[in-house]
Amino acid sequence: MSYIDLVNRFWTIDSEFSFSHLEVHLYFKLLEINNRLGWKEKFSVSNGRLCALIGTTQKNLIKARQRLIDKEVIGYKKGTTREAGVYYFPYHMKKETNLESNVKKESNLESNLESNLGSNPGNNLGNINKTRLDKDKDIIYIPAPAIEKVILLWNQFQISKIPDNREKTENSILDALRRHGEENLLRAIRNYAEIVGGREYILSTRWQLSTFMESHVEKFLDEESAKAMYRMKGGPDGRSEKDSRDSWKERFKNPAGTHTDERDLEELLIKSETGS
Template structure:
């Protein structure tokens, strides 16, 4: 086994299996680590080190490595104790070399796997019920945890999300199917710019993740219907003769009432 051999294997597998850029980053980080250790295989490496190297969250790492194991590029086992790091093994599919940590879905590379036909024609088997959906515009599958990370990164003026529940996962996947990944990101950007959604209004309403990902609220936010031109913050007002417009209006009304006969 050598570096070039496994790199070529990765690109061969990617011709027939959907692999996101995030999953590719995880694989090449593991490949580089194995190379730095003189091809010690299997090897241990902590989640924190991988996350710090790539700049991703631990849930995103878990989603990515599960996919890599599912298609057979790697095998891994979690540490038996909290102090132990996970153990990884890089599979050499062309030589049918695995160590049996798990049973990979891909055990060898043949001409059918490597053909250039579209992915939907190659995959004749029923899709795993837990697999992530594709967007209608042909985006690669996107882990729900990545959307959570984007929300926390973009919408810093809104309540953060700390737990990815099954209900939230279903809502994320539904919006990805309906609108596509790019529109999900655009919606989050729109939400982050709205003072109204951040509670700066007469109502004091504050949107959260669950509210944004409801179908109707998602569509309205994406269409920029909560921009500040329509919903002025409660503290926003013009200045008249050195006074806030709200104060000036109240003083004027009082004077008119007191001057009436």
């Protein structure tokens, strides 16, 4: 059972029971901790440490943990005064009983990691921990923060709705993380959110997250370049320029029975504005 399988199962259960923000945060923090430990079947972490990591009180932690236990997304054995409690992922243990032995084969992991991520020394994954690979099943194990930070930031800006089936979205994020790294992706999303939501910019297209990851990240890596590309010539007010943009699009509509994507129109408009 891969990280993505665990996440997909979590969101499937969430669609029925609607976990709170704290419950979501706790679940993905436990995934992150277990990833750092090398994907153990069981691992220990104290209440005090978890409270500090997710910014909550012990009372709220216990309440959130119990709901995750009740919905069978985590398992927990209470600790003692000297030993921290023990956590595990029931579904993970049932499906992947041989995972721990696989991830400890460091020499195989290194070669598998290189073949999956490429041997380019400049390939930076930012703050992503080493990806784990189940050699027998070719399953890539992705640390929780990398993908979830991207999704949470996208949702925070309310750019576009992420489909319920998140497999395509997560795979596109993974590929973009390999190419650009976590920090660059988060910066690109912030820049895009500012531009697509700003009245002084001509861009109004709100792409799906997967489309943004696959085709548009590069445009928004540098804030000044992105703003210069999409800034209206009419200044911050931009009303006359906005009107001219709409009329320009109207003139370039395709004949009946054909179709041009909104993205194509935006790109043509930018070329006409910049003279390129």
